[in-house]
Amino acid sequence: MQYIELVEFYELIEATTKRLEMTDFLVNLFKHTPGEVIDKVVYLTQGKLYPDFVGIEMGMAEKMALRALAATTGDSPDEVEEELKTKGDIGLAAESLLKAKKQVTLSRKELLVQDVYDALDKLAKTSGAGSVDAKVRALSGLLADAEPVEAKYIMRTITGKMRLGIADMTILDALAQAFADKEARDEIERAYNHTSDMGDVALTLSKKGIEGIKKYHARVGRPIRMMLAQRMESAGEILEKLGRAICEWKYDGERIQIHKLGNKISLFSRRLENITEQYPDIAALARQNLKVEEAIIEGECVAVDSDTGAMLPFQELMHRRRKYGIEEAVKEFPANIYLFDALLIEGEDLTEKPLSQRREILKKAIKEVNGFRLSDALFSSNVKEIEGYFENAIENGCEGLMMKGEDSTYQAGARGWLWIKLKRSYQSKMIEPIDVVIVGAFMGRGKRSGSYGALLVATYDHEKDVFPTISKLGSGFTDEDLKSLPEILMPYKLKHKHARVESTLEADVWFTPAFVIEVIGDELTLSPIHTCAFNRIREDAGIAIRFPRFTRRWRKDKAPEDATTVEEVLDMYNAQLKKIG
Numbered sequence: 139m140q141y142i143e144l145v146e147f148y149e150l151i152e153a154t155t156k157r158l159e160m161t162d163f164l165v166n167l168f169k170h171t172p173g174e175v176i177d178k179v180v181y182l183t184q185g186k187l188y189p190d191f192v193g194i195e196m197g198m199a200e201k202m203a204l205r206a207l208a209a210t211t212g213d214s215p216d217e218v219e220e221e222l223k224t225k226g227d228i229g230l231a232a233e234s235l236l237k238a239k240k241q242v243t244l245s246r247k248e249l250l251v252q253d254v255y256d257a258l259d260k261l262a263k264t265s266g267a268g269s270v271d272a273k274v275r276a277l278s279g280l281l282a283d284a285e286p287v288e289a290k291y292i293m294r295t296i297t298g299k300m301r302l303g304i305a306d307m308t309i310l311d312a313l314a315q316a317f318a319d320k321e322a323r324d325e326i327e328r329a330y331n332h333t334s335d336m337g338d339v340a341l342t343l344s345k346k347g348i349e350g351i352k353k354y355h356a357r358v359g360r361p362i363r364m365m366l367a368q369r370m371e372s373a374g375e376i377l378e379k380l381g382r383a384i385c386e387w388k389y390d391g392e393r394i395q396i397h398k399l400g401n402k403i404s405l406f407s408r409r410l411e412n413i414t415e416q417y418p419d420i421a422a423l424a425r426q427n428l429k430v431e432e433a434i435i436e437g438e439c440v441a442v443d444s445d446t447g448a449m450l451p452f453q454e455l456m457h458r459r460r461k462y463g464i465e466e467a468v469k470e471f472p473a474n475i476y477l478f479d480a481l482l483i484e485g486e487d488l489t490e491k492p493l494s495q496r497r498e499i500l501k502k503a504i505k506e507v508n509g510f511r512l513s514d515a516l517f518s519s520n521v522k523e524i525e526g527y528f529e530n531a532i533e534n535g536c537e538g539l540m541m542k543g544e545d546s547t548y549q550a551g552a553r554g555w556l557w558i559k560l561k562r563s564y565q566s567k568m569i570e571p572i573d574v575v576i577v578g579a580f581m582g583r584g585k586r587s588g589s590y591g592a593l594l595v596a597t598y599d600h601e602k603d604v605f606p607t608i609s610k611l612g613s614g615f616t617d618e619d620l621k622s623l624p625e626i627l628m629p630y631k632l633k634h635k636h637a638r639v640e641s642t643l644e645a646d647v648w649f650t651p652a653f654v655i656e657v658i659g660d661e662l663t664l665s666p667i668h669t670c671a672f673n674r675i676r677e678d679a680g681i682a683i684r685f686p687r688f689t690r691r692w693r694k695d696k697a698p699e700d701a702t703t704v705e706e707v708l709d710m711y712n713a714q715l716k717k718i719g
């Protein structure tokens with residue numbers, strides 16, 4: 139197939155203003171494209187050479203492309219720059235300069251689609267020392283063979299500015315019309331959603347027809363387009379839609395699809411980029427703890443505090459978005475993954491199986507270790523139970539719950555009503571620190587073994603003269619603080635919970651309420667666990683601090699009864715309540 143034929147189609151697309159006409163032109167193009175290059179025609183039309191997940195991008199700097207153009211036309215660098223300024227588009231500039239070309243190419247050859255593709259592919263893969271001159275020469279050679287109008291699209295493609303504006307959905311429509319019938323459209327879309335590779339779908343259709351597409355299934359190494367969720371405002375409404383639901387913590391991190399084949403692990407992001415290099419720790423965990431040879435599974439990766447293992451907000455994962463120094467980032471900003479789905483195991487496509495079964499299969503396929511676990515989940519159809527579970531998730535750093543139909547299939551690429559997210563509509567920002575009393579402690583692990591990993595802290599209930607808890611506090615302590623804590627608190631140690639302490643949590647060590655410290659957090663949240671202001675805002679819920687941190691102010695000047703009171707916490711909660719999202 140000649141490249142000029144493809145270019146004529148581009149010209150038609152550029153001229154039309156009607157979407158339906160766009161589809162017709164595409165149908166025509168696909169019908170006339172020989173089977174062996176149809177995948178390339180599809181990629182080039184999308185302005186790329188491979189599906190996105192391969193990670194090979196065109197995006198030659200404009201300056202470099204202009205140098206190649208100047209070498210072909212014989213214009214000076216200033217002249218080509220000037221032309222670009224006048225035309226405002228590198229393709230149009232190339233077209234007009236080639237039309238007015240001062241140098242004549244003696245042995246011009248007709249360009250085939252395959253030639254252009256191969257040349258662009260080579261350019262995209264050339265890198266390293268001396269590559270700039272080699273690239274300029276290669277592009278200039280290609281332009282020398284091009285008609286002016288061909289040069290227009292070559293220049294746009296190579297600089298990553300193709301932008302014909304043809305959506306995936308339009309290509310799918312056109313493929314259905316060209317190779318099957320309208321009814322087959324869903325089958326074709328399903329195939330695309332399971333491999334994210336439009337070129338391969340086109341190739342299969344042109345070679346094997348719709349029967350080939352029906353046999354098409356997910357394959358390790360090609361990301362499955364991820365299933366998305368709808369949103370509703372209350373657990374009750376969601377249950378009406380779903381019946382019994384699997385309610386999972388909605389972790390605040392990055393979605394990762396893990397592919398395993400033997401020892402090879404690939405990780406894909408929500409946008410289907412290969413992000414294996416950003417998460418060598420997650421890849422290693424998967425290599426060791428996915429007990430099967432072949433798998434595609436999904437989970438949410440979350441940043442955690444390196445000392446306490448507590449979950450941190452999403453932003454902390456940004457430290458992984460870098461090219462160099464990943465090893466240090468892994469140490470400094472560790473991450474855990476919480477797994478929630480299995481899409482393929484040992485060659486078997488599981489996407490049509492009900493979620494409850496997929497979860498069972500996932501559970502059997504992995505070894506749960508620190509950092510690599512199943513997502514926290516509750517199977518329930520009880521609104522109250524789910525609300526408590528929701529509050530617990532928020533308090534632990536999650537965004538809420540992901541509620542999923544027990545029998546739901548995995549709908550690749552779809553945002554349907556089988557997964558529904560439950561987030562908060564209100565949030566109570568915490569702008570001032572509060573003073574709390576230490577009433578208990580939990581033993582530390584890892585770096586903190588031998589000392590306390592977290593303290594249980596309480597507010598003061600003036601009316602009842604008791605100390606209801608408000609937080610489990612593990613952040614903000616220096617190494618010295620941690621070392622000295624057991625000694626400082628030794629005089630207050632008890633064999634059991636103090637009679638004036640109200641707690642549903644079982645601490646490892648209890649203290650007489652005596653020692654006051656200051657804490658700050660991101661928010662005050664409702665909590666089914668903490669007893670501060672219990673039943674005051676909502677039945678069966680107290681108030682807790684989300685992402686609590688010790689400010690390092692020891693309030694030795696304060697008696698336990700001088701700690702922040704329940705009434706003050708309630709006032710803060712109400713005063714700072716804001717509608718969100």
Ligand code: ATP
Nearest residue numbers: 366367386387388389390392393438478513540559
């Ligand atoms: P969306 O991903 O739905 O377009 P968004 O990018 O704003 O919207 P959210 O509204 O936060 O994301 O919700 C969806 C995302 O929640 C998922 O893509 C996934 O990354 C994340 N998530 C966290 N926990 C889970 C879970 N248990 N099951 C599924 N997704 C989860």
